[in-house]
Amino acid sequence: MTTPASGLACIRCGAPPVVHWTRRLTDDEFAAFVALEQARRDLATALADPQGPPPDFGPLPVESDNARSVYACIDHSISLDAAALVHAKTCTAPPCNCTPEPAPQPEPAPDPVELPPGWSDA
Incomplete structure (x- = not known):
């Protein structure tokens, strides 16, 4: 095929x-993904301006994301x-x-907007 x-x-x-x-x-796919992300972060840190603050990447990815x-x-x-x-x-x-x-729960409907006095929603 x-x-x-x-x-x-x-x-x-x-x-x-x-x-x-x-x-x-899978566990192997996730491990490879995290290793790739860590390598990207290591490279960005190595290339960062030493006179500036170090890059802030936040936490590494988690499986549920x-x-x-x-x-x-x-x-x-x-x-x-x-x-x-x-x-x-x-x-x-x-x-x-x-x-x-x-399935994720739907977002709740937003509260209706209150119009200023004298305005009409029709």
Whole structure:
């Protein structure tokens, strides 16, 4: 099977993808990601102006903040509802045997804006 021009392919058979979903990074993927980020920080620190303050990068990434896209063709796709959720790091679907993370709760509606006296909202 040839890889599509976009470089994206079904995780199972390599066919052009029609759907994607996200899963958490595996332990090895996450370790490589953190090592790459640490190397970037080390290089930025080495290249920083020694007369200025050192760069402040904040904390290193955590597993719950990172996900990877999984692509599938029509024969290996999952439902739209399942694709909308973040799956476990071991999920390669189908079949999806993991318990996806719950969907985020919607933002509450903002309080209505009170108009100045004499203004109308109609």
